[in-house]
Amino acid sequence: MTNFAPCLCSGFFDRGSRLSAALSADWALAAALQLRLRSLSVPGISLLSTLHGSLMSPETFLQEFSEILEIEVSEISLETKLSDLSIWDSINVLGYMMMVDEKAGRQVDPDSVKNAETVGDLYNLAVG
Incomplete structure (x- = not known):
């Protein structure tokens, strides 16, 4: 049983790291998309x-x-x-x-x- 706990913790932290990396990538993508939308416009109308x-x-x-x-x-x-x-x-x-x-x-x-x-x-x- 004591050997199982470190495996669970290790898996949790690995998943947490992957989740953190995925969220960071999503935020970066959202920020880039917002900047791109700000640059696109129709005369007199902001697309964003x-x-x-x-x-x-x-x-x-x-x-x-x-x-x-x-x-x-x-x-x-x-x-x-x-x-x-x-x-x-x-x-x-x-x-x-x-x-x-x-x-x-x-x-x-x-x-x-x-x-x-x-x-x-x-x-x-x-x-x-």
Whole structure:
């Protein structure tokens, strides 16, 4: 019986090593695939974002954006000028950036948000 235990342990550790090596290879493959997907794109659409299900329609964007501003979606359109929205402030800018990160899987450059003139400009930043 005492000779059997070392064999079990040895087999366990061998399997553990093989499992560890397989998992490491899988993580490396996943990282390489993610990098490759980031480099593939259709004009205006990130393939990686599409695979994550984050391609956002204008209607969905307006709904999400109106929730950030705490207004009715009927009060805004893609043509609405941000300067006409008295509630467009730094807190809502942060809410917008968090929404884009969460829903579209994208990081938006703060300077681009600052330079946006319309809600449509913000939509274009969100969908890339």
